[in-house]
Amino acid sequence: MAEYFPEISNIEFEGPESKNPLAFKHYNPDEQIEGRRMEDLLRFSVAYWHTFRGTGSDPFGAPTLNRSWDDGSDSVENALKRVDVAFEFMSKLGAPYYCFHDRDVAPEGGSLAESNDILDTVAAKLKEKQDETGIKLLWGTANLFSNPRFMHGAATSCNADVFAYAAAQVKKAIEVTHRLGGENYVFWGGREGYMNLYNTDMKRELDHLARFMHLAHEHAKSIGFEGQFLFEPKPKEPTKHQYDFDAAACLNFIRANNLEGIVKLNIETNHATLAGHTMMHELEYARIQDSLGSIDANTGDLLLGWDTDQFPTDIYLTTQCMLVILEQGGLTPGGINFDAKVRRESIDPVDLFHAHIGGMDAFARGTKIAAAIRADGVLKDFVKDRYSSYDAGIGAKIEDGSASFADLEAYMLDKGDADSNQSGRQEMLENIVNQYL
Ligand code: XUL
Ligand code: CO
Numbered sequence: 061m062a063e064y065f066p067e068i069s070n071i072e073f074e075g076p077e078s079k080n081p082l083a084f085k086h087y088n089p090d091e092q093i094e095g096r097r098m099e100d101l102l103r104f105s106v107a108y109w110h111t112f113r114g115t116g117s118d119p120f121g122a123p124t125l126n127r128s129w130d131d132g133s134d135s136v137e138n139a140l141k142r143v144d145v146a147f148e149f150m151s152k153l154g155a156p157y158y159c160f161h162d163r164d165v166a167p168e169g170g171s172l173a174e175s176n177d178i179l180d181t182v183a184a185k186l187k188e189k190q191d192e193t194g195i196k197l198l199w200g201t202a203n204l205f206s207n208p209r210f211m212h213g214a215a216t217s218c219n220a221d222v223f224a225y226a227a228a229q230v231k232k233a234i235e236v237t238h239r240l241g242g243e244n245y246v247f248w249g250g251r252e253g254y255m256n257l258y259n260t261d262m263k264r265e266l267d268h269l270a271r272f273m274h275l276a277h278e279h280a281k282s283i284g285f286e287g288q289f290l291f292e293p294k295p296k297e298p299t300k301h302q303y304d305f306d307a308a309a310c311l312n313f314i315r316a317n318n319l320e321g322i323v324k325l326n327i328e329t330n331h332a333t334l335a336g337h338t339m340m341h342e343l344e345y346a347r348i349q350d351s352l353g354s355i356d357a358n359t360g361d362l363l364l365g366w367d368t369d370q371f372p373t374d375i376y377l378t379t380q381c382m383l384v385i386l387e388q389g390g391l392t393p394g395g396i397n398f399d400a401k402v403r404r405e406s407i408d409p410v411d412l413f414h415a416h417i418g419g420m421d422a423f424a425r426g427t428k429i430a431a432a433i434r435a436d437g438v439l440k441d442f443v444k445d446r447y448s449s450y451d452a453g454i455g456a457k458i459e460d461g462s463a464s465f466a467d468l469e470a471y472m473l474d475k476g477d478a479d480s481n482q483s484g485r486q487e488m489l490e491n492i493v494n495q496y497l
Contacts, residue, residue, distance in 0.1 A: 064129050064145045065409055070152050071417060082413060087424035089154065093431050094386060102427065103395030104420055105157035105198040107356075109164040110369065111412055112146045116404035124404045134167040139182050147189040153416050157198035159246070159397050162233045163206060172225065176232050183236045190240060198244060198395045199290065199326075199354070200237030202229045205250030205298065215272035216252045216265035216303065223268060230272075231279050238285040243393040244354060245280070246326055247273065248292035253299030269303060270317035277322050288393050290326035290353045293342070295335035297367050306335040307345045314351075324353030328399055329377065330360035330367050340380040347388050354394025355381065357419060371400040371415045375497055378426025383439075386430050396423060429496050438492050442485065449479070 074083035089099035115132075116124035123132075129145050131138050143165070150158055166182040169175040190196060204214035204226050212218050214226035237245050252269055254260040277289065291314065295305045304310050307325055314323050325346045332342040346352035359372045372378060385391055398419050402411045433439060449455045454471050457463035463471075472478070 062129075062144070064148050065152060065413075068152050068410065068413060071154055071413065082410075082417065084417060084424070085421050086428065087417075087420040093427055094434075096390065098424060098427065099156060100392075101390050102420075102423055103157055103198065103391065104155050104423070105159050105395050105397035106146075106150050106153070106155045106416065107397055107399050108146060108158055108160035110399065110401035111149070111416075112142050113164050114401045116407065118404060121404070124407050125402075126407050126409065136167065136178055136181060139166050139178075140185055143182065143185045143189055147193050147195060149412065150195050151193050153413060153420075155195070155416065155420075157196050157395055157397070159197070159199045159201070159399075161201050161203040162229065162236065163203035168207065172228055179232065179236060183239060187240055197237065197240045197242040198397055199246045199287070200233055200240070200242045201246040201248065202226075202233035203250070204229065210251050213251045213253070213265070213299075215269045218261075223272070227272065227275060230276055234276065234280050234285055235283060237287065238280075238283055242287050243395075244288045244290050244326075245276075245285070246290045246292055246354075247276075247304075247323075248326075249294060249299075249302045249304040251298055252304065253296075253302040255300050266303060266313070270313070270319070273317070273319055273323065277319075288353050289323045290394070291323050292326040292328060292331070292356065293335070294328065294331040294367075297334070306332070306337060307342045307351070311346075311349060311351060324351045324394075326354045326356060326394070326397075327352065328356035328358065329372065329381075330358050330369055331356075333360045333362070334365075334367060338380070339377060340384060343381060343384040347384055352384070352388060352391070352394075354391055355385075355396055356399035357381075357396045357423065358398065358400035369399060369401050371398065371402070371419045373418050373422050375422060375425055375429065378422045379429045379433075379493070379497070380426075382423070382426045382430035383433065386427070386434060433493065433496050439489065442489065446482070446484075 068082065072083055073088040074080055074085065076085045078085055087098065089097060091098045093101055114125065129141060146158065162179055165186065166179040169178050204210050209222055209225060210217065212222065215223055217223055234245055254262070291304055291310045293304045293306045293310045294302050296302055303313070307327065310325055314320055327339070327342045327346055329339040332339045343352060343355070357372050358369045359374060359377060361368050361370065398416060400415065400419065402415045406415070450459050454463065454468070457467070
């Protein structure tokens with residue numbers, strides 16, 4: 061069988077002292093962290109769209125990436141060849157999972173029926189390669205944004221036929237995800253949002269989006285798909301305002317439309333920062349509401365205002381992510397999907413390895429650091445102590461609901477003034493975290 065990365069052998073763990081750029085320094089699948097194998101805890105996933113469909117083109121220039129195996133055509137033959145490329149890459153990297161949009165893996169045909177047939181053909185090959193390699197599908201999704209029919213959105217389009225088309229496409233994508241043993245199914249808004257409120261009935265659009273998700277859930281149930289549904293927040297791009305703006309907007313949508321318990325969140329770093337939040341904020345906000353399902357790991361560039369989807373290499377970032385993820389005991393059935401692309405100047409196939417090795421190592425290292433911080437309890441103990449006035453006395457009565465406004469007034473009239481405040485010790489805590497890096 062043809063080899064597409066003949067120069068690359070399996071990427072192994074060689075430890076922090078290794079100088080081999082094509083080896084893991086920190087990601088050691090069998091190493092135990094908080095009682096779990098790193099591989100089982102982190103559940104790394106490769107994004108089919110960036111890694112096997114990325115060309116390096118941008119709004120200013122043509123493709124740059126050397127991909128000798130890809131003839132650039134939309135033929136089924138080319139799509140089937142890419143499956144071989146993908147599984148060779150993922151096997152050599154040692155990534156246990158991958159994710160795809162329907163249109164990443166299979167080209168669109170002349171009609172919906174033809175597109176479905178092509179998807180079935182490619183899915184059969186994906187299944188074959190999954191069985192051969194043991195690599196699994198973390199999540200599937202449908203591309204409801206590239207084709208011009210989705211110019212006004214999909215579930216939120218003003219054109220009911222487009223809603224119907226999107227429904228048919230998602231029905232099929234869920235079926236294919238189910239067939240491939242996918243553990244989750246993702247809804248990222250795509251063009252679900254608006255460019256201008258003068259031409260937009262926001263109420264109808266949001267109601268339609270909710271209807272769409274309920275229909276998807278009903279279909280998933282009817283075919284026995286038990287994977288987790290995930291909603292992926294993003295504030296803008298391609299639309300001016302995406303309805304899945306951030307974790308808070310998504311959770312409000314979920315609750316307002318009785319989707320609680322059905323849909324969790326897939327939080328992406330670059331989307332968090334575009335929304336004006338840190339990734340840690342978005343993760344923590346989702347976690348405390350039992351809605352942190354999975355993450356799309358990447359990073360933006362704080363000097364650029366768009367979704368640059370770079371590979372994460374910042375140890376502070378990964379440490380902060382892992383502090384939250386370890387606190388909820390991991391992400392299963394979710395995982396850490398690298399929704400990230402190599403720069404258009406990183407033109408060689410080997411750059412795909414460097415990028416993923418860097419991301420996996422950054423997360424492995426962040427995991428070890430976060431676990432050490434947690435083992436020593438340095439942050440947790442401080443926070444627990446900071447709120448200890450609620451553990452007994454008037455604080456406990458506030459929390460258990462037994463104190464009324466009148467009770468609180470009586471308490472404070474008697475006491476005269478509040479106990480003095482304690483320092484927040486922010487700088488000390490930042491220094492402590494630095495000691496673990
Ligand atoms: C777009 C994005 C998507 C979703 C899946 O910014 O993140 O690729 O992850 O549709
Ligand atoms: Co994403």
